[in-house]
Every structure is written in structure tokens, then in C-alpha cells.
Amino acid sequence: MADAPAPEPQNSKPSASFVTTSGRVTGLDVSHIQTWDNNTASSTLEFILRQPAIPDFVVNAAFLALPLSYPISPRLKTAILFRRLASDLALRSVSEKTLEIFELIEELDRETRKSRPSQAMKSAYCAVASSCTAAALRQNVDAFLDCFHRIWVLRFSDIEKSPAAALISEELYEVRNIFWEAVKDPEIRGLVENMDLEETLDLVRDYLEQVWNMEPLFPDIAIDEIVEDSQARRENTGLSGFQLGKGEGLAINVEEQQFLKSSDSYMQRVVQDTVLNPGNKARELLVENPEKTCGEQFKGNDGLDRSIELVSNSEIGFGDTRTEGKETDCDKEKTIRSNHQRMMQSTLLDAANKAIESPAKNPEEPCDEELRGNDGHHRRDEMASTSAVGAQDTITMGNEAGTVLEKHPDLSCLQKMEEIHSTSVEKVPDSSHHGENYSTKNICNADSLPRSSLMEKNQTAHTFEWTDSPLQEGRLRLHTPERKARSPLKLIDDDRKLTKRRKIRKWTLLEEDTLRTAVTKYGKGSWKLILGANLTVFEERTEVDLKDKWRNMTRNN
DNA sequence: CTAGGGCTAGGC
DNA sequence: GCCTAGCCCTAG
Numbered sequence: 227m228a229d230a231p232a233p234e235p236q237n238s239k240p241s242a243s244f245v246t247t248s249g250r251v252t253g254l255d256v257s258h259i260q261t262w263d264n265n266t267a268s269s270t271l272e273f274i275l276r277q278p279a280i281p282d283f284v285v286n287a288a289f290l291a292l293p294l295s296y297p298i299s300p301r302l303k304t305a306i307l308f309r310r311l312a313s314d315l316a317l318r319s320v321s322e323k324t325l326e327i328f329e330l331i332e333e334l335d336r337e338t339r340k341s342r343p344s345q346a347m348k349s350a351y352c353a354v355a356s357s358c359t360a361a362a363l364r365q366n367v368d369a370f371l372d373c374f375h376r377i378w379v380l381r382f383s384d385i386e387k388s389p390a391a392a393l394i395s396e397e398l399y400e401v402r403n404i405f406w407e408a409v410k411d412p413e414i415r416g417l418v419e420n421m422d423l424e425e426t427l428d429l430v431r432d433y434l435e436q437v438w439n440m441e442p443l444f445p446d447i448a449i450d451e452i453v454e455d456s457q458a459r460r461e462n463t464g465l466s467g468f469q470l471g472k473g474e475g476l477a478i479n480v481e482e483q484q485f486l487k488s489s490d491s492y493m494q495r496v497v498q499d500t501v502l503n504p505g506n507k508a509r510e511l512l513v514e515n516p517e518k519t520c521g522e523q524f525k526g527n528d529g530l531d532r533s534i535e536l537v538s539n540s541e542i543g544f545g546d547t548r549t550e551g552k553e554t555d556c557d558k559e560k561t562i563r564s565n566h567q568r569m570m571q572s573t574l575l576d577a578a579n580k581a582i583e584s585p586a587k588n589p590e591e592p593c594d595e596e597l598r599g600n601d602g603h604h605r606r607d608e609m610a611s612t613s614a615v616g617a618q619d620t621i622t623m624g625n626e627a628g629t630v631l632e633k634h635p636d637l638s639c640l641q642k643m644e645e646i647h648s649t650s651v652e653k654v655p656d657s658s659h660h661g662e663n664y665s666t667k668n669i670c671n672a673d674s675l676p677r678s679s680l681m682e683k684n685q686t687a688h689t690f691e692w693t694d695s696p697l698q699e700g701r702l703r704l705h706t707p708e709r710k711a712r713s714p715l716k717l718i719d720d721d722r723k724l725t726k727r728r729k730i731r732k733w734t735l736l737e738e739d740t741l742r743t744a745v746t747k748y749g750k751g752s753w754k755l756i757l758g759a760n761l762t763v764f765e766e767r768t769e770v771d772l773k774d775k776w777r778n779m780t781r782n783n
Numbered sequence: 784c785t786a787g788g789g790c791t792a793g794g795c
Numbered sequence: 796g797c798c799t800a801g802c803c804c805t806a807g
Contacts, residue, residue, distance in 0.1 A: 730792065730801055754784065771802075773785070778800060 346432050348395040353426035356401050360421040363408070367415075374409055378402045733775055737763055741775060750776065 355377050362373035382402060386394060408414040740763045744756040753769035753776075764772065 727791075728802065732800080751785065768802095769784075770786095770804095773787095774801065774803095777787085781799095 345395075346429070348393060349397065350426075350429045350432070351393055352395060352398045352401055353429040355398070356405075356418075356421055357423055357426040359405055360418055363415055363419050367412075370415070371409065374405055378405055731766070737767070738775070738779065740764070741772060741779070745776060 359370065359373050359377060363370035382394075382398075404414075404418060408418050740760050741756070744760060748755050748759070753772045756772055757764050757767065757769045
């Protein structure tokens with residue numbers, strides 16, 4: 227372990243030094259910093275966010291240093307997304323989520339500009355897609371083919387038919403053709419394997435900076451203003467500390483508690499869940515209300531900070547950290563400041579220590595649990611035994627995919643890709659010529675409906691699924707998906723399970739009587755109406771069941 | 784959504 | 796093996 231050169235934030239303020247292990251950044255040491263002000267924290271955090279290969283927990287630790295009422299600008303939100311994106315690329319952890327994150331950025335961009343994608347954005351998008359594919363190629367041929375199929379065949383055709391079609395540039399077409407050549411010719415793979423990652427990151431940075439017009443990543447707000455803000459909040463809500471029943475100066479205590487309670491579990495909720503987990507209500511708040519500050523977003527109708535609820539609901543208790551409330555406001559402000567500094571230093575250093583204790587788990591290594599099905603059978607065996615069959619429907623499974631490609635030139639996916647390839651490079655292929663979504667029936671003869679949204683999961687696009695990582699004890703982590711092996715045959719099997727025949731259930735006398743009465747009332751053929759009018763009686767019956775039953779009843783008569 | 788043919792489990 | 800009720804599939 228050795229101290230790396232101190233980072234150089236843009237404003238050149240004193241900051242921290244990285245702790246490195248074997249050339250990799252594993253933590254951040256802030257112990258040598260004598261005084262912390264908000265600008266120091268901001269510049270350090272911005273610097274961290276700009277690093278492509280910083281472990282997630284270091285970023286989390288940096289967030290710990292900020293009071294929860296600290297304003298989060300749209301640019302910061304984008305930077306958080308960008309950091310995750312860059313992390314995926316730099317750590318060569320290509321996933322579906324990587325591009326989904328970029329789409330979140332795209333949404334933020336549209337929200338702001340309400341116009342067509344900028345050239346910078348198109349370039350960045352193309353670069354990200356290219357880097358993802360190149361990263362997969364460096365991994366192995368299977369991953370490359372899988373990645374190519376998902377990004378350049380499925381996603382590409384989806385984008386073409388989506389409102390985001392303007393995102394597709396000539397450059398994107400050209401790059402796709404290059405990768406397609408690499409699919410066909412192993413020799414070309416070497417040429418695209420080592421695409422310049424830094425250039426990609428630069429393009430993404432350029433795009434982000436253009437979008438936000440170099441709006442400061444962090445509003446220049448001093449800690450004094452935050453304290454004043456908390457006092458103003460107390461006055462505005464009309465709730466004095468006494469009225470809250472906790473003694474004078476509670477608002478300050480609450481503010482302090484918020485900060486002091488900023489621990490692993492809490493930050494996982496606020497940062498990880500709110501920003502990075504799609505579908506989370508809090509994340510929606512962040513995306514839908516870009517102008518609101520973090521504090522506002524967690525504030526309930528009663529004016530109280532909702533983050534308190536989150537803290538009180540968290541699994542880890544922090545009651546001992548609360549001060550007794552006998553100090554003056556002035557003392558408390560000092561306490562906050564000192565706690566702020568102490569927390570900043572201890573948490574960041576702690577993160578560094580934890581990094582050394584627990585090296586990052588290889589995200590590409592599927593664990594045995596994940597490979598085991600519910601029936602206890604080892605899915606790895608199943609994959610091996612079904613790989614040959616699976617190769618007919620997907621280019622991702624089987625042994626050496628290149629060999630498979632050469633031996634099975636009639637693979638439907640590749641045939642379709644040839645068709646796509648044969649279309650004009652300049653002209654976006656017209657989806658109406660194909661009648662169906664490329665990504666579904668036309669590509670792989672799979673039965674699934676076209677996706678209405680790019681964010682929606684494509685059922686046919688995966689032979690590996692990404693799941694949330696289990697939280698590791700004593701360690702901060704941002705959302706990092708893990709691979710879960712899925713054999714193509716298993717997917718088919720799942721479909722069969724979904725359509726498994728229902729267990730036969732005899733009709734009761736009540737059901738028969740109700741049906742008779744209903745047919746008299748609504749007429750034969752109004753099965754939907756009859757079912758809707760007697761949902762309690764016909765529980766678990768379908769309109770078809772009613773029709774069939776009536777057929778039987780009348781057949782006997 | 785409905786109608787009608789086909790399939791299947793279960794009883795005899 | 797046959798019959799039937801219940802369930803499934805799919806054309807229109």
C-alpha cells in the first residue's frame with residue numbers, strides 16, 4: 227500500500243489522497259487534512275465522482291461527509307449516474323444497466339433541453355455502446371457476442387423505432403458495421419478490442435458538461451447557511467423545539483442527528499436506493515423534481531424531514547449518538563461543525579481501511595447459490611447439457627461461440643443481422659418493412675411483445691440476468707448487479723410453467739345456479755359481463771370457463 | 784372477447 | 796378404452 231498523489235480538483239483546494247493497493251485505488255485518506263470546509267468537501271467529492279475506477283463504497287463514504295440538507299443539483303445527480311456508468315466501463319462490468327443508466331442521463335437531458343439529442347450526446351452514446359462492446363470482447367468471445375446481440379441488434383432496433391431514434395447517428399451505424407465485421411471475422415476483433423476508454427469517458431464528460439453548461443456540481447453553500455437553513459425551517463414550520471416536546475433547540479439536534487446518523491444503512495437508502503435503483507419512489511422524486519434539494523425531497527407535508535423517518539426505520543440504531551440538548555445553539559453549531567469534520571475524516575478513512583480488509587468481489591463470478599435452481603439441481607450442469615440446443619436460439623450460449631457461428635451459418639439471429647447489414651448505412655431501416663420488432667420475432671423467432679419503453683426489459687435479450695447484490699456486512703456498496711446464469715432451455719421451461727394447466731376444479735351448485743340466472747339476465751355470450759357481475763361466486767373462473775360450463779350444461783339438456 | 788375445436792385428467 | 800367435465804388454444 228502506498229499513498230497516491232493527491233487528487234487535483236478543479237479548484238485546486240486541498241483535498242485527500244488516494245490509498246492504492248497493487249496500483250488500484252482502494253480508498254481515500256483524508257486524515258492529513260487539517261480543516262474541512264464545505265468547499266473542500268465539495269471539491270473532493272466532485273473529484274471522486276470524476277474518477278472512473280473508484281470503488282463504489284469510496285463514493286458512498288464521500289457522500290457521508292455531506293449533511294443531508296445539502297442541495298443536490300441536477301448536475302450532481304447526473305454526475306452520480308455518470309460515475310456509475312464510468313465505473314461499469316472501467317471495471318469492465320458490462321451490463322444492461324450500464325446503458326440504462328445512460329438512458330437516465332438521456333432523460334435528464336431531455337427534461338432540461340426539450341429538444342433533439344445534441345451531437346455531444348450522440349457521440350457519447352455511441353462511445354459508451356462501443357466501449358461496452360469492446361469491454362465484453364476483452365472478457366471473452368461469448369460475452370462479446372452476447373453484448374453485440376443485446377446492444378447492436380436488439381437495442382439498436384428498439385431505438386430506431388422509439389422516440390429516441392434521433393439518437394442514432396451515422397457514426398453509430400458505422401461502428402455497428404465494424405462490430406458486425408468483428409462478429410464474422412475473429413481477426414478484426416483484435417482491432418476493436420482495445421478501444422480507447424479514456425476517449426469514451428471524455429466524450430461522456432463533454433456531453434454532461436455541455437448539458438449542464440458547467441453549472442457548478444455543488445452549489446457554493448457554506449455550512450453556516452445550512453445551519454441558518456435549519457433555523458429558518460424551524461421557524462417556518464412554526465414548530466419550536468418545545469412544541470415538539472423534545473426541549474429547546476431540537477431542530478438543531480435533528481439536523482445533527484441527520485448527520486450523525488449518516489451511516490452505512492442510511493446512506494444505502496438515500497444514495498443507493500434513491501438514485502440508482504430504478505422504480506424506487508425516492509429515485510422518482512429525484513428525477514421528477516430536479517430542482518428540489520435533497521432536504522426538500524425528504525420533507526413531508528408536515529414540514530418535517532422525512533429522512534428522520536428513514537433513519538428511525540433503519541435497522542441500525544443510532545440513539546446513543548444524540549446529544550442531550552442542554553447546550554446552547556451556538557455550542558450545537560460548533561458540535562455540528564466538529565462532528566462534520568470528524569465524520570468526514572473518520573468515514574472516508576474507514577472506507578479506505580475497509581477496502582484493504584475486503585477486496586472487491588469479482589462481479590463476473592457467479593456463485594454456486596445463483597447457479598442452483600429451486601429444485602436444488604445445479605444449473606451449471608443444466609447449462610452444459612443444454613448448451614447445444616440453446617445455440618440454435620441464441621448466440622450467447624454453448625462452447626466457443628465463434629465455432630458455433632462458423633458451424634451454424636443459418637442461425638436466425640445472424641441471418642437477420644445480415645439483412646440489417648445489407649440495408650443502407652445512411653438510411654435508418656424502416657421498421658414497417660419488417661412488420662415486427664427486430665428484437666423479437668424477426669430476430670430470434672421469440673415470442674414477446676415490442677417494448678413500449680427502452681427502459682423496459684426485453685424478455686428475449688438475456689441469457690444472463692442481473693440481480694441486486696446482497697449487501698455485504700460492514701461494507702458500503704452502490705447498486706452492483708451480479709450475473710445469474712440462465713440457460714436458454716430454462717427460459718423455455720419457464721414459459722411452459724407459466725402456461726401450466728390449471729388444476730381441475732368442479733363447479734359448485736351455487737356457481738351453476740348463478741350462471742343459469744346470469745345467462746337469463748344478461749343473455750348467452752355475455753360471459754365477460756356475467757363474470758364481472760358475479761366475481762365473488764366465480765372466483766378463479768374465467769369468461770371462457772363460464773362459456774365452457776354453459777356449453778356442458780346445455781349439452782346435457 | 785367470443786366461439787368452437789382440441790386436449791387432458793379422472794371416473795367408470 | 797370410453798366418456799365427460801374442465802381447461803387450453805386460437806381464429807375471427
